[in-house]
Amino acid sequence: MWRSWASSPGRVQTAPASYSNFACSSFKDIQSLCKEENHCSSSPKKPSIFHRVRIVTSVLRNWSPAQTNPEPSPKPESSPPPAQAAQPCASLPGAGSDGDQSVVIYFTSLRVVRKTFEDCSAVRTILRGFRVKIDERDLSMDAGFLDELKAILGRRKVTLPRVFIGGKYVGGAEEIRQLHETGELKKLLGGLPIAAGVCDDCGGYRFVLCDNCDGSRKVYNEKTGFRICTACNENGLIRCHSCSYVHL
Numbered sequence: 001m002w003r004s005w006a007s008s009p010g011r012v013q014t015a016p017a018s019y020s021n022f023a024c025s026s027f028k029d030i031q032s033l034c035k036e037e038n039h040c041s042s043s044p045k046k047p048s049i050f051h052r053v054r055i056v057t058s059v060l061r062n063w064s065p066a067q068t069n070p071e072p073s074p075k076p077e078s079s080p081p082p083a084q085a086a087q088p089c090a091s092l093p094g095a096g097s098d099g100d101q102s103v104v105i106y107f108t109s110l111r112v113v114r115k116t117f118e119d120c121s122a123v124r125t126i127l128r129g130f131r132v133k134i135d136e137r138d139l140s141m142d143a144g145f146l147d148e149l150k151a152i153l154g155r156r157k158v159t160l161p162r163v164f165i166g167g168k169y170v171g172g173a174e175e176i177r178q179l180h181e182t183g184e185l186k187k188l189l190g191g192l193p194i195a196a197g198v199c200d201d202c203g204g205y206r207f208v209l210c211d212n213c214d215g216s217r218k219v220y221n222e223k224t225g226f227r228i229c230t231a232c233n234e235n236g237l238i239r240c241h242s243c244s245y246v247h248l
Helices: 030-042 049-063 114-128 144-153 173-182 184-189
Strands: 103-107 134-138 162-165 168-171 207-209 218-221 225-228 237-239
Touching: 103 114, 114 134, 114 173, 134 144, 168 173, 173 184
Parallel strands: 103 134
Antiparallel strands: 103 162, 162 168, 207 237, 218 225
């Protein structure tokens, strides 16, 4: 059948003798490279300039005397805390026999600014708890109270509430709370007249409608016709004569 592979008459081609010793001019002999590396490693290296500098630096450092610990630098003196702003020494103008025995509070009943409204309500509640006579001056009912308070404190901007006891300025919401917690407010209000109760004329609002214009702020005259009423404020109200002091 098939002939065996070994008995095939094919010729086996052998590499020519010229290719047995292959050499290329672009490669170096590996043995020569290894000999050169060994030769280089055996030759001693000269110390570099950086090594000499390190030696000189270490010698000079050993010869230099030991440095003493430096004295700590003095700490800067702390500036004293700024003094708190003193409360203005103010008093109500024209405070007579009634004014010296009264409690006056400037506040607002509007809920435009929540914190201001809450402070005013808290101070009024504290003062009413002592059941003393209080002159409540609501800036939302009469804008003239704002100009009056600015003139008393000598400020262009004021915050509410503001409290006067016996004709003298006491402070705002924080001062009233602190005096109430320490018991000093009770001493200041001691001996003041007791409140008579809710007024029958105004119902405790301290204001009533104007008698001249009935709150319309306009009065009629046959000669000049309608004109603005000068007896009331911008809301057509006047202070109650039964429970309020005279407008300053």
